[in-house]
Amino acid sequence: xxxxxxxxxxxxxxxxxxxxxxxxxxxxxxxxxxxxxxxxxxxxxxxxxxxxxxxxxxxxxxxxxxxxxxxxxxxxxxxxxxxxxxxxxxxxxxxxxxxxxxxxxxxxxxxxxxxxxxxxxxxxxxxxxxxxxxxxxxxxxxxxxxxxxxxxxxxxxxxxxxxxxxxxxxxxxxxxxxxxxxxxxxxxxxxxxxxxxxxxxxxxxxxxxxxxxxxxxxxxxxxxxxxxxxxxxxxxxxxxxxxxxxxxxxxxxxxxxxxxxxxxxxxxxxxxxxxxxxxxxxxxxxxxxxxxxxxxxxxxxxxxxxxxxxxxxxxxxxxxxxxxxxxxxxxxxxxxxxxxxxxxxxxxxxxxxxxxxxxxxxxxxxxxxxxxxxxx
Amino acid sequence: xxxxxxxxxxxxxxxxxxxxxxxxxxxxxxxxxxxxxxxxxxxxxxxxxxxxxxxxxxxxxxxxxxxxxxxxxxxxxxxxxxxxxxxxxxxxxxxxxxxxxxxxxxxxxxxxxxxxxxxxxxxxxxxxxxxxxxxxxxxxxxxxxxxxxxxxxxxxxxxxxxxxxxxxxxxxxxxxxxxxxxxxxxxxxxxxxxxxxxxxxxxxxxxxxxxxxxxxxxxxxxxxxxxxxxxxxxxxxxxxxxxxxxxxxxxxxxxxxxxxxxxxxxxxxxxxxxxxxxxxxxxxxxxxxxxxxxxxxxxxxxxxxxxxxxxxxxxxxxxxxxxxxxxxxxxxxxxxxxxxxxxxxxxxxxxxxxxxxxxxxxxxxxxxxxxxxxxxxxxxxxxxxxxxxxxxxxxxxxxxxxx
Numbered sequence: 001x002x003x004x005x006x007x008x009x010x011x012x013x014x015x016x017x018x019x020x021x022x023x024x025x026x027x028x029x030x031x032x033x034x035x036x037x038x039x040x041x042x043x044x045x046x047x048x049x050x051x052x053x054x055x056x057x058x059x060x061x062x063x064x065x066x067x068x069x070x071x072x073x074x075x076x077x078x079x080x081x082x083x084x085x086x087x088x089x090x091x092x093x094x095x096x097x098x099x100x101x102x103x104x105x106x107x108x109x110x111x112x113x114x115x116x117x118x119x120x121x122x123x124x125x126x127x128x129x130x131x132x133x134x135x136x137x138x139x140x141x142x143x144x145x146x147x148x149x150x151x152x153x154x155x156x157x158x159x160x161x162x163x164x165x166x167x168x169x170x171x172x173x174x175x176x177x178x179x180x181x182x183x184x185x186x187x188x189x190x191x192x193x194x195x196x197x198x199x200x201x202x203x204x205x206x207x208x209x210x211x212x213x214x215x216x217x218x219x220x221x222x223x224x225x226x227x228x229x230x231x232x233x234x235x236x237x238x239x240x241x242x243x244x245x246x247x248x249x250x251x252x253x254x255x256x257x258x259x260x261x262x263x264x265x266x267x268x269x270x271x272x273x274x275x276x277x278x279x280x281x282x283x284x285x286x287x288x289x290x291x292x293x294x295x296x297x298x299x300x301x302x303x304x305x306x307x308x309x310x311x312x313x314x315x316x317x318x319x320x321x322x323x324x325x326x327x328x329x330x331x332x333x334x335x336x337x338x339x340x341x342x343x344x345x346x347x348x349x350x351x352x353x354x355x356x357x358x359x360x361x362x363x364x365x366x367x368x369x370x371x372x373x374x375x376x
Numbered sequence: 377x378x379x380x381x382x383x384x385x386x387x388x389x390x391x392x393x394x395x396x397x398x399x400x401x402x403x404x405x406x407x408x409x410x411x412x413x414x415x416x417x418x419x420x421x422x423x424x425x426x427x428x429x430x431x432x433x434x435x436x437x438x439x440x441x442x443x444x445x446x447x448x449x450x451x452x453x454x455x456x457x458x459x460x461x462x463x464x465x466x467x468x469x470x471x472x473x474x475x476x477x478x479x480x481x482x483x484x485x486x487x488x489x490x491x492x493x494x495x496x497x498x499x500x501x502x503x504x505x506x507x508x509x510x511x512x513x514x515x516x517x518x519x520x521x522x523x524x525x526x527x528x529x530x531x532x533x534x535x536x537x538x539x540x541x542x543x544x545x546x547x548x549x550x551x552x553x554x555x556x557x558x559x560x561x562x563x564x565x566x567x568x569x570x571x572x573x574x575x576x577x578x579x580x581x582x583x584x585x586x587x588x589x590x591x592x593x594x595x596x597x598x599x600x601x602x603x604x605x606x607x608x609x610x611x612x613x614x615x616x617x618x619x620x621x622x623x624x625x626x627x628x629x630x631x632x633x634x635x636x637x638x639x640x641x642x643x644x645x646x647x648x649x650x651x652x653x654x655x656x657x658x659x660x661x662x663x664x665x666x667x668x669x670x671x672x673x674x675x676x677x678x679x680x681x682x683x684x685x686x687x688x689x690x691x692x693x694x695x696x697x698x699x700x701x702x703x704x705x706x707x708x709x710x711x712x713x714x715x716x717x718x719x720x721x722x723x724x725x726x727x728x729x730x731x732x733x734x735x736x737x738x739x740x741x742x743x744x745x746x747x748x749x750x751x752x753x754x755x756x757x758x759x760x761x762x763x764x765x766x767x768x769x770x771x772x773x774x775x776x777x778x779x
Contacts, residue, residue: 030661031661032661032677041658070451259663262663262680265660265663269660269661270660275659276660277658278658280452280656282452282652282653282654284412284413284645284646284674285411285412285675285676285689285690286662286675286676287636287673287674288672288673288674288675288685289639289671289672290671290672291671292670292671293669294664294668294670295664295665295666295667296664296666297663298661298663298664299661299662299663299664299675300661300662300677301413301661301662301676301677304646309664
């Protein structure tokens with residue numbers, strides 16, 4: 001038996017353009033998904049039936065998206081989805097404790113952590129996307145008898161990426177030797193922590209207990225680095241497609257990865273027995289008019305397309321007007337474009353209205369972002 | 377303990393739909409897919425929910441597996457209720473005998489105990505073979521205002537087609553004076569839509585009397601309605617002005633699907649007040665490839681289009697390979713149209729595979745006929761399937777084509 005804990009708010013500051021109005025976990029991605037759909041589906045697809053979602057800020061969009069958990073089969077009498085909202089007491093007037101790291105988040109829900117009963121706990125953040133076989137990862141964790149197993153992805157690290165990553169060093173048996181937190185000068189191929197950990201439940205509880213007693217705040221710095229020699233930490237190499245978003249640019253580039261020949265798309269969305277599940281919106285099928293010209297684009301249901309769409313990603317309920325040309329752009333849910341509009345390298349947030357004859361353009365390395373609900 | 381309900385809906389979903397041939401070989405008609413992501417039964421069920429009716433009995437009989445599975449606990453329509461909700465009512469074995477449902481009226485008669493649990497004032501009888509959006513609460517208001525015993529929804533049809541329907545004759549107040557089922561020489565164009573609102577007490581009395589009559593066919597149109605008229609019951613016709621279509625034949629099913637297309641379609645599913653709900657799978661978004669051409673079409677999640685799709689409806693997970701063309705067709709879930717294949721004026725049930733370069737059907741023109749391929753039929757590469765063919769389900773049945 002395994003339970004899951006998802007941290008929703010630890011990376012909210014990375015894409016301020018899109019997370020001003022929402023927590024990172026409810027950032028839209030890939031036509032119809034929110035980031036939390038990925039860790040949540042990964043857990044559900046591995047038979048995890050009890051998931052705690054730790055919310056902190058701006059979580060209205062998140063609770064709206066998750067609802068009762070029904071769409072993920074997590075509306076259950078026993079277990080199921082539990083949203084852990086920030087805890088504030090009417091007494092002592094100390095307001096709401098804020099947290100910026102996993103350990104602090106775990107401390108804020110310590111009562112729940114101490115009441116967990118499963119053998120293993122999967123911890124996951126909402127800062128990237130992958131379709132990982134957690135059953136296999138848990139089996140490895142069990143086989144090696146590790147205290148913590150850390151999922152890593154081998155990738156090219158540039159100084160910019162390094163500054164926002166944790167790199168795990170391990171020996172040839174996969175045992176963790178050290179963790180480099182945000183190294184700024186590394187270049188080359190390294191194992192990057194993808195923020196999915198399997199932890200033995202008792203170990204997790206003692207870790208949280210210890211952290212509370214000693215006022216420790218970082219799992220990587222204060223626990224993994226200090227104890228690597230004494231405890232057993234293992235890595236688990238994830239081989240599929242992985243993208244994490246450390247900036248708007250990252251977000252744009254990895255969204256565009258979904259287009260093209262489909263290898264990235266299929267390794268995320270088309271894995272047998274491991275679908276990525278999202279909220280059902282009951283949209284109508286998408287309608288293409290007699291004059292529509294659509295090329296190399298990923299399109300959700302509920303759209304009405306009367307113009308030209310190329311190399312773009314359209315979320316649910318987007319309207320593309322007559323003689324309108326959308327290129328290299330990402331249009332969030334219910335974006336409305338009138339007629340004779342031209343958009344190139346633009347990201348529109350939810351409910352944006354672009355009126356007739358507007359021309360807007362960004363550049364591939366600097367996409368132009370329009371805030372939620374704005375009218376141009 | 378059951379909470380009292382003002383109105384309970386009974387949905388007749390046991391029909392075979394024999395005129396849909398290959399499409400209803402293993403599926404009851406109400407479970408036949410429609411409009412890219414729906415099934416026919418989504419329309420009456422969504423109408424119920426949108427009209428505030430939360431207790432629906434679904435009477436099944438013919439090939440109920442797909443239908444039962446689809447309805448499930450009623451969650452997609454918000455009909456998974458603690459009180460009421462959707463309940464599938466199959467024929468059953470009782471102490472004094474086991475019977476199939478002999479007719480529409482008999483099906484309701486055998487389930488009077490279900491209706492009585494909710495002690496409703498009104499019972500709404502619906503059928504599972506029509507596509508329409510309708511607010512039943514307005515019909516109920518009309519029924520109450522008239523103090524009627526029975527209200528029948530009617531729609532204007534062309535005089536030339538009136539002989540296919542049950543036709544109503546009314547006085548100036550809308551009270552029904554005469555009813556004739558499929559008349560040879562109709563003098564009215566008011567056709568029954570198969571939607572009846574009854575006062576429960578009156579309905580119960582007539583159903584019991586009908587069940588005792590061995591010569592009765594136990595049918596609403598043929599027996600119950602005429603008997604109530606003869607008894608002088610207050611019966612009114614409720615005029616409906618929106619879109620309504622019987623999709624009982626291959627041609628009408630194709631036409632109704634096509635009614636969704638166009639700039640200002642006759643059948644509009646985008647109305648947020650009358651949302652049609654359906655069971656949705658977790659499919660990836662649709663991908664339209666670099667050299668694809670998609671015009672005048674409805675396309676759903678999970679589709680991958682690399683070829684040409686013109687004037688067609690594609691359900692979830694359909695693959696159209698490079699160089700393939702789909703025109704004037706309705707393609708159910710997970711079909712694969714492989715490289716260079718051409719599909720014209722056809723309806724495909726789910727999981728059909730059309731091999732490389734195969735040609736199915738002929739371009740739609742005056743007098744041409746629809747080609748129908750049943751579930752999982754696979755058409756060998758290069759093969760030609762003649763216009764108007766009806767191929768029954770099965771992986772290897774392209775052999776037993778009956779052109």
